[in-house]
Amino acid sequence: MAQSRSNKAFLLGYRLYILAFFVFLAAPLVAAGSFAFNDSLFPSLPWQGFTLDWFFNDTEPKLGMFHDRRLLRGLYYSAIIGVMVSALSVFVGTTNAFLFVRGNFPAKNFFYIIMILPLVIPGVILGISILVMASNIANGIEDRFNYEIDFLRPGIVLVVLGQFSFVTTITSLVITARLKKFDYTMEEAALNLGASRIQVLRTVTLPFLRPAMIAAGIVAFLVSFENFNTTLFLVGSESPLTITMFDRMAKVGSTPVLNAVSFFLIVGSGLLALISVVVQRNAPSD
Amino acid sequence: MQSDIKRLSLILLFAPFALWIFLLIALPHIGMVILSLREKVAPRVYEFGFGNYIDFIQEPIYWNTLLRTGSMSILVTFLALLIGFPIAYYIAKIAGNRSKGALFLLCLIPLWVSDLIRAFGWILLLRETGVASSFLLWTGAINEPIEFLYNDVTVVVGLVYTVILFMIVPLVSTLDGMDDAMVEAGYNLGGSGFTVLRRIIIPYAMPGIVSGCIVVFMLTAGSYLTPILLGGKNSSWFTEQIYDQFITRFNWESGAAFGFLLLAFTSLVVWLGLKLTGQTLANTVAKS
Structure with a gap:
């Protein structure tokens, strides 16, 4: 009796701890998002009433995010960079999955560890090392041939390459995990029925991988969108959204328009993350 | 004929991997190390040498910052775990089937x-005019507003907050695979809750724990953002x-040396952690 009572008390305490954790998890996000609806020039208490001005108003001083040119441009660049990183990293992730699940070559385990490494290299270091290499190549070519290669200077191409360099590890792991579950007999059956290797790949294997490829693509897009450390060193005049927001936070001080952007990003990335989870969960296994 | 096709497809599959690793990981890091070994003797004149590393050792601010970053990162990793x-x-293990999915989501x-x-x-919660x-x-x-920002406790809390989900998610996947019968057997053999945790659950979860710790420590x-924004100008993060060095002073040689030192230092900590727990990179991070 006493035992079960103390067990119950323990379970209650445990549940309270879980609850406290999720409150802790939500608190800053709620704070960052909810001040977007406060009818005030500053993101702080007291609450001045509900407004959507920080999203839609088109005049200063309460310029809403959908009329703020610089924020919109940041959003646009972030989206372009995200799509490019996502497409590239899903492609290489897929070839990596086939390489490590199907391929047989010497030192496979060693190369597999090499594939993991970019995920544990600090982003700042990826950023500076790629910046250094690109500048060296560009300077060398300029000195020798007197020809300027623009895309090796900080800008969108370098940002995409920098993010791609570690996002590919994530996509490779997701797609590899799925390919490992694949039942070989399905391919054999298709081959026995007279399909060519390309046809088998296109109609049997790739459709099986599709949920993982979509989920990996979404995760790659999200990681690219929120990345700051690597991007910071590679960015040129086309600043993605996180950089634009950071500049504004540091220099101008914040108005609730940044809360509006935060709300937009929290909801947007939450929805995308939800889709990636659902796509993977509903995938038929085997 | 058949083996030729196999070899060709292997080469085609290996090419993107090799290009990625060689051009974007190996070559840039080699370049960074070479750059860090250049000393500036006059404008546009450089010599090979360890000057940038000697500067690092001679200036206590630099290595103090690195040690501080390292020790605070270990603390954050431990707290996150x-x-x-x-x-x-x-x-x-404890939540019912339905709430389990919801909580994980x-x-x-x-x-x-x-x-x-x-x-x-x-910042909105903790600053002087903030919600708290x-x-x-x-x-x-x-009676008077309190500033909760710009101290080490806030930086540590903020860092734990930023990285803790990267600890929880691999741990959930690892613990999910554990058979409940193992825990019950531990209790039936007379083990207390603590013994079962120490002798059964933690050893089973070790790959997940190590994987989470590595990712969290490296992150x-x-x-950069969390220490700067929550710790202010004096957060001294490496x-x-x-x-x-890179952006403000435009001293790329020294910045490259610092980058290499950060990489070497963090790799050393991860390597020591793997040795101490008897795990490898392949059976931890690669699995999550």
Whole structure:
């Protein structure tokens, strides 16, 4: 009796701890998002009433995010960079999955560890090392041939390459995990029925991988969108959204328009993350 | 004929991997090390030497910052494990089937929200005119606004907050695979709750624990936004020094040396952690 009572008390305490954790998890996000609806020039208490001005108003001083040119441009660049990183990293992730699940070559385990490494290299270091290499190549070519290669200077191409360099590890792991579950007999059956290797790949294997490829693509897009450390060193005049927001936070001080952007990003990335989870969960296994 | 096709397809599959690793990982890092070994003797004149590393050793601010970053990152990793493990265990083993999925989803959805927004949220809560201070004023617990930002405790809390989901998610997947019968057997053989935790659950979860710790430690040591925004100008985080050398002083040689030192230092800590726990990179991070 006493035992079960103390067990119950323990379970209650445990549940309270879980609850406290999720409150802790939500608190800053709620704070960052909810001040977007406060009818005030500053993101702080007291609450001045509900407004959507920080999203839609088109005049200063309460310029809403959908009329703020610089924020919109940041959003646009972030989206372009995200799509490019996502497409590239899903492609290489897929070839990596086939390489490590199907391929047989010497030192496979060693190369597999090499594939993991970019995920544990600090982003700042990826950023500076790629910046250094690109500048060296560009300077060398300029000195020798007197020809300027623009895309090796900080800008969108370098940002995409920098993010791609570690996002590919994530996509490779997701797609590899799925390919490992694949039942070989399905391919054999298709081959026995007279399909060519390309046809088998296109109609049997790739459709099986599709949920993982979509989920990996979404995760790659999200990681690219929120990345700051690597991007910071590679960015040129086309600043993605996180950089634009950071500049504004540091220099101008914040108005609730940044809360509006935060709300937009929290909801947007939450929805995308939800889709990636659902796509993977509903995938038929085997 | 058949083996030729096999070889060709292997080469075609290996090419993207090799290009990626060689051009974007290996070559840039080699370039960074070479750059860090150049000393500037006059404008546009360089000599090979260890001057940038000697500068690092001779200036206590630099290596103090690196040691501080390292020790605080270890503290953050430990706290994230301590706070996160019970959460992961609850989600994987105690919650009912339906609430389990919902709770795990609640962990996955905010996983990819930017550090910038998380830090921004903490600033709004903790600054002098922020929610916490206003609330305490309103209840009468304090008479003047309090500044909760710009101290080490806030930086540590903010860092734990930023990285803890990267600890919980791999732990949930690992613990999910554990058979409940193992825990019951432990109790039936007379083990106390603590013994079962120490002898059965933790050894089973070790790959997940190590994997979470590696990712969390690397993310913390390499983080930039959270220490800067929550710790202010004097947060002394090593990534800030790298940024300072590269962008503010335009001293790329020294910045490259700092980058290499950060990489070497964090790799050393991870290597020691793997040795101490008897795990390898392949059976931890690669599995999550």
